[in-house]
Amino acid sequence: MADFPLLGGMQALSAGFVLATTTGTSITASASANTKGAYVELISAANNDLDSNSIELVFDGLNSALGDFLVDISVGDAGFEEVVIHNVYVKTTSTPGALVSRVTLPISFQSGVRISARCQANNSSLAINMFIILSAGNFKQPTGFSEAIAYGDDEATSTGTLVARSSVGVFGSWVEITASTTDEIHAIAIASHRQGGSWQNGKYNYQVAVGSAGNEEVIISDILSATTASESGSGLLAGAYMVEVAIGQRLSIRAAASVADADFDNDYVIYGIK
Incomplete structure (x- = not known):
């Protein structure tokens, strides 16, 4: 049989x-609400033989109850984990596996490094399934970056920053996600979820904009997402978009919806990849 080498x-x-x-590996939150639980290994150092320049995070709802989660992805030996992707905002629904x-994310992971995850949730001991896909490309692909910093995340509630829409098909006001970026950003990803509440078809x-209040300049437009009354959705995590943002910049979001309902006033978190 012919040998087919990888290009x-x-x-x-x-x-x-x-x-x-x-499904993925179960990651369980602490017995105390809004508190990080124990780390769970996704891949051991011995089994990680790929020098990757991007990582895909895949989350599968496990609980038969609504849940809001912030998930950390870390590298390092057990007891010495270092967070490299901070507080990824995801949800579970009352229909297990529906979401x-x-x-x-264009983040590099060296071979021989252990990768693990931990989470917190808005209720005690909730769990979510997840797995990762590590990709190693050739010279045609950009070199991965080192870390994803969360802006707008709220660890007190395991959610994000609320952004309200206006009437149907009309943008609401700009809402500040961060007053000042802490690092130079090379790419952006965004999480958008309804905090609690019911699910609607729509x-x-x-x-996403950069700039002072009243002087917002759109840098990412338009990200389209959808939800259904059966508690499924698409586009709830978006990106990464290769957008450069300098240190010390204000980031904001405004939103519109096809339905005039507060169920589309979502919480948002921006991830600045450095």
């Missing part, structure tokens, strides 16, 4: 996927 060594390999249950969220779109 440029390109591979995309999963870690933490559980074939027997067709799958995924996002790809779509919403939003824009």
